[in-house]
Amino acid sequence: MAQLALDGEGSLQRQLYRSLRAAILDGEPGPGRRLPATRVLAGDVGVSRNTVLQAYDQLLAEGYLTARGGSGTYVADTLPDERVAVGQLAGGGRGRDSAAPPRAPRLSLAAQRMLDVVPRGMSWNLRTVPLPYDFRYGAPAFGDLPLETWWRIMGRRARHLSARRLSYSKPGGAPELREALAAYLRRARGVVCSPEQVIVVHGTQQAIDLTIRMLVDPGDRVIVEDPHYPGIAFNAAAAGAELVGVPVDDDGLCVDRLDAAAPARLVCVTPSHQFPTGGVLPLARRLELLRFAEREDALILEDDYDSEFRFDGRPIESLQGLDQNGRVLYAGTASKLLFPSLRLGWLVVPAPLRRPFLHAQALADTGSATLEQLALADFIEDGHLERHVRRSRTRNGARRAALLEALATHFGERAIVSGTDAGLHVMLWLPELAAAHVPALCDEARARGVGVYEVTGFYRQPPKEAALLLGYATLIEKAIGDGVARLAEAYAAVAAR
Ligand SMILES: Cc1ncc(COP(=O)(O)O)c(C=O)c1O
Incomplete structure (x- = not known):
């Protein structure tokens, strides 16, 4: 048997186990061959006999070795299938844990752009040690959530879920939820749409991703508010868009600065509560923004992430509700209304975009989980959402x-x-x-x-x-x-x- 090398990572037993496994996957020693006695191998490698015993035990348990009572330990005649596959995929029959680190596979241009735009060291994790x-x-305020009601509705839906609903759902979302959302958005946000225009997504972030993927080519100009929600800018930059920032003031986007940023393919705005400065875009600016889109043949992505919580002044209806020309895509989310891990949001698209977006969603992930969608539909229909808000x-x-x-x-x-x-x-x-x-x-x-x-x-x-x-x-x-x-x-x- 060839000299075994230990890689210095982790316990001696794990190192020896990895080294032996890599040797077996390399075919040296081959199937049916006898392994050295534990005492001999311990002396050769410079570890204790107990370490060798533990490594052999692990390989026996995983099917690489067999013990023939009294006569020693042998390489199994047939190796465990998936381990061999791993070894072959890793190249040259060497195991994944062999000393050479695996080479990073080549990434697509889109993936490389994405890595270039997301700042180095960026962490998507929230702080694990909470601060007082x-x-x-x-x-949102998790303690305010009517969770008892939510779980009751989930339980009821789960108990009565028909076999049909266990299958793939339609792209675009459960019809019950699209109907409930279309009615809710009209009542609460002045959104004008049919249920067919509502696409249920995994939150605003997926709405942003779908919108940019479907509307923006590399080199297209995308206008973002300055400042803005980074999830939009990263996504557009990763798509190869030319990003142009337009400043905001106390009333949100300075629409009189839009012409200087033209021509644009897409304008991304948070008109009901500018993120992060908080301005609320007045009606006159909304109308001017819509006129700009019409003039420039641009589309508008309205990110309406938390506008249900409005304290001062009259609620202002959505930009989408003012749009006469099919320019606005409206995105909303359950993340602030209920809780982010629900991963449910909605994108309302102009009617001509419905089919292309449904195809895109079908290709991306075929849509959100049915049970949660049905529970949210009931939660809205029974009046719990508006009561909670x-x-x-x-x-x-x-x-x-x-x-x-x-x-x-x-x-x-x-x-x-x-x-x-x-x-x-x-x-x-x-x-x-x-x-x-x-x-x-x-x-x-x-x-x-x-x-x-x-x-x-x-x-x-x-x-x-x-x-x-x-x-x-x-x-x-x-x-x-x-x-x-x-x-x-x-x-x-x-x-x-
Ligand atoms: C302005 C804004 N837009 C979009 C999102 C994404 O929300 P989600 O994907 O959870 O719906 C957030 C999240 O905090 C946000 O603050």
Whole structure:
């Protein structure tokens, strides 16, 4: 038997096991050949006999070896199928754990573009150690959810699910949910559509992905708000689009700056609660945006991610509801209304785009899980969703009031708060602090158990003033007050440097 090499990773027993397995997959020793006695191999390799015994036991258990009572240990006549396949796929019959690291397969151009646009070191994971005062944005108030009702409806649907519903569902989503959504969106958001125009997706992110995949070619110009939700910009840049940022002010997108960004294929906007600054696009700007799209032959992706939570002023209907010319694709999500892990959202497309988008969805994943879709349909039809939104709006309104009061008490004139009319987060501007000190402020806050978030990653042109993003839905009022007091301490520590 050839000399065995250990790779130095993990326990000696695992190293020897990997080395032996690779040798067997290489055919040396071949099927039916006898392995050295454990004491002999231990001496050859320089490990204890017990280590060899454990490695042999593992290989015996996996079917690489057989023990012939009294006469020793042999390589099995036939190797376990899937292990051989792994060895062959890894090339030259060598096992996956052999010393040479596997070569990275060549990626497509689209994949390479995607890796180029997502910043190095970017993590998609949320913080695993929770902070006691975490002003995380993007999360709804889990404690406010009517979960008993949700599980009851899920249980009822699950018990009565017919065999037919266990099969593939139609692309586009369960008809019950599309109907419930079309009616709900008309009532709550002024969206004008037939159920056939509603495509059930796995949240806004998939709506963004489908839209860009179906409408944008490499080199096409895509207008994004500056600042914007990064999930849109990454996706468009990965598709090879030329991204152009148009600034926002307190009223959202500066539509008078659109002409300078023309020509455009797609304009991505958050008109009901600009992400992240919070402005609500006034009617006159909405109409101007629609005229721009018509003039430029462009389409608009309306990301309506959290507008149900509107506190001040009259609710403004969706941009889609004003669109007379089939220019707007409307995306909404259950992530803020209910909870993100539900992974249900909806994309309302102009009628001529319905078929192409259904094909795209069928090719992508054939749609969302039926049971959850049916439960959401019942949840909407039975009035639970709107009841929940009403209650949550009241509770979130109280949290928002606690936040504004605490900021006024602890920061006074040193802070300006924007984006308070709607949604579940606010922007906190700190005009007396240098923008370069924001990371230090976040660190100081974290050391005091407070999570606050930088905004520079949302900008194409980073702001000159210091700013933070504060979500408040997941905290109770007392924690909001205490957290802001601690944030003010952190601010004082950084400002004194
Ligand atoms: C502005 C905005 N758009 C889209 C999304 C994506 O939401 P989801 O894919 O969970 O529906 C988020 C998530 O926080 C968001 O903040």
